[in-house]
Amino acid sequence: MELGIGIGWRPEIAAEVESLSGIDWVEAVAENLCADHLPDSLVRLRERGVTVVPHGVALGLGGADRPDPDRLAGLAARAELLGAPLVTEHIAFVRAGGPLTASPRLEAGHLLPVPRTWDALDVLCENVRIAQDSLPVPLALENIAALITWPGEELTEGQFLAELVERTGVRLLIDVANLHTNHVNLGQDPAKALDELPVEAIAYVHVAGGVEKNGVWHDTHAHPVSEPVLEVLAELRSRVDPPGVLLERDDAFPPGAELAGELNAIRATLRKAAGAEPDRAAARKAAPSADRGPVAGPDPAPASDDGAGARTAAPAPVPAGTRDRTAVAQTALLSALVAGTPAPEGFDHRRLRVQSRALAAKRADVVAKVAPELPEILGDGYRAAFLAYAGSRPMSGGYRRDALDFAEHVLIAGGPADPVARRRLTYWWQDRSGARPPRRTTRLVRAARAVLVGK
Numbered sequence: 001m002e003l004g005i006g007i008g009w010r011p012e013i014a015a016e017v018e019s020l021s022g023i024d025w026v027e028a029v030a031e032n033l034c035a036d037h038l039p040d041s042l043v044r045l046r047e048r049g050v051t052v053v054p055h056g057v058a059l060g061l062g063g064a065d066r067p068d069p070d071r072l073a074g075l076a077a078r079a080e081l082l083g084a085p086l087v088t089e090h091i092a093f094v095r096a097g098g099p100l101t102a103s104p105r106l107e108a109g110h111l112l113p114v115p116r117t118w119d120a121l122d123v124l125c126e127n128v129r130i131a132q133d134s135l136p137v138p139l140a141l142e143n144i145a146a147l148i149t150w151p152g153e154e155l156t157e158g159q160f161l162a163e164l165v166e167r168t169g170v171r172l173l174i175d176v177a178n179l180h181t182n183h184v185n186l187g188q189d190p191a192k193a194l195d196e197l198p199v200e201a202i203a204y205v206h207v208a209g210g211v212e213k214n215g216v217w218h219d220t221h222a223h224p225v226s227e228p229v230l231e232v233l234a235e236l237r238s239r240v241d242p243p244g245v246l247l248e249r250d251d252a253f254p255p256g257a258e259l260a261g262e263l264n265a266i267r268a269t270l271r272k273a274a275g276a277e278p279d280r281a282a283a284r285k286a287a288p289s290a291d292r293g294p295v296a297g298p299d300p301a302p303a304s305d306d307g308a309g310a311r312t313a314a315p316a317p318v319p320a321g322t323r324d325r326t327a328v329a330q331t332a333l334l335s336a337l338v339a340g341t342p343a344p345e346g347f348d349h350r351r352l353r354v355q356s357r358a359l360a361a362k363r364a365d366v367v368a369k370v371a372p373e374l375p376e377i378l379g380d381g382y383r384a385a386f387l388a389y390a391g392s393r394p395m396s397g398g399y400r401r402d403a404l405d406f407a408e409h410v411l412i413a414g415g416p417a418d419p420v421a422r423r424r425l426t427y428w429w430q431d432r433s434g435a436r437p438p439r440r441t442t443r444l445v446r447a448a449r450a451v452l453v454g455k
Helices: 011-019 040-047 069-082 118-134 157-168 176-186 190-196 227-237 256-275 277-286 322-338 349-370 373-392 399-412 419-433 440-454
Strands: 004-009 025-029 051-055 087-090 093-098 103-112 139-142 171-175 202-207 211-213 216-218 244-247 303-305 311-313
Touching (some): 004 011, 004 040, 004 051, 004 256, 011 040, 025 040, 025 244, 069 118, 093 322, 103 322, 103 349, 118 139, 118 157, 118 322, 139 202, 157 171, 157 190, 171 176, 176 190, 176 202, 176 227, 190 227, 202 227, 227 256, 244 256, 322 349, 349 399, 373 399, 373 419, 399 419
Parallel strands (some): 004 025, 025 051, 139 171, 171 202, 202 244
Antiparallel strands (some): 093 103
């Protein structure tokens, strides 16, 4: 399906997105949408014929556990509500622990890389097949940005993606900003990855901004798209005409005119690369290139006929013990990142510290968004208090649960020092932690009391 040029729809820029000209489609974070009704802005966009694609961030298909049926059902419901032609997710793990390791469940609150090994590939492929069977539309998976690499990896990123597509038939969502991030942080060549992956499987492309600090590229989605990222987009366009290209922005939202300018830069890059396509193709043909042929690995499953004349690999169950090994490895890594346990052998300790700080900072930022009353009540002390809390309290649920746990932690520790702030924080926690929300009368009484106390 041809999607065209799109932009990530976010509530903060809903009006700007609606007013942009030349927008063919938008992408919305699936977990930020209700399963039974849409925001008015998305309703209006759909009435104008704008396609909306739900983009999931919480399935964790690269994790050791099989996909959660409730999460899959929620993603399927959103796809049907939107009339979406496909849904997308990430090649990542987002949680670890639990029954497979007989340890507490840990949540990363972030997309973490899976090791590019045959074990991890087996687990990922089975999880993808489960997801595909549960979704009403095709699935596409996104490559992620990383600050760390796993020791003992057996495939390159391009080989890993090619094997994934070969085994499952899943489509790809290629994020060129993530390829650039991995080039800066991990020394991985974007051109080599593009040479090795099956570009014909690309469903669409992400383009986003970031920033470099102390030699590390941070994929922030809060900065303008840089020229190096556009260069990777041009590399991709020289190989294939992608069905869709989308601009992502998740924070520090600029005025609509700046978003339009970035979209125009993307269009110009695509046009220029399309014009240079014959020259680039000839150069690649003349130069030594990566061979995307078979990669040495486990014996393939026997082929079967899918009923339409195509030959596909018959799904093989994940070998015994593979999920357990994956679970132990992922739990050890995530525990080191969020719970301060020793770093697993073979990892770069400096990189792990950078990743750990980034995870804690993201928790603080997202909790401030989902519970804006907390930084309002705690004032300038919010961030320091939250980072101290995050250093000793791993996230075990979603961000809303994290906000409640943080408020409880502050209260138990005797904070805040200001009695008015403490009373406000107590009422806030009580209102949200009970079995059911307080009645309207109770809320009004508490609000009036807070006003009187504050005078």
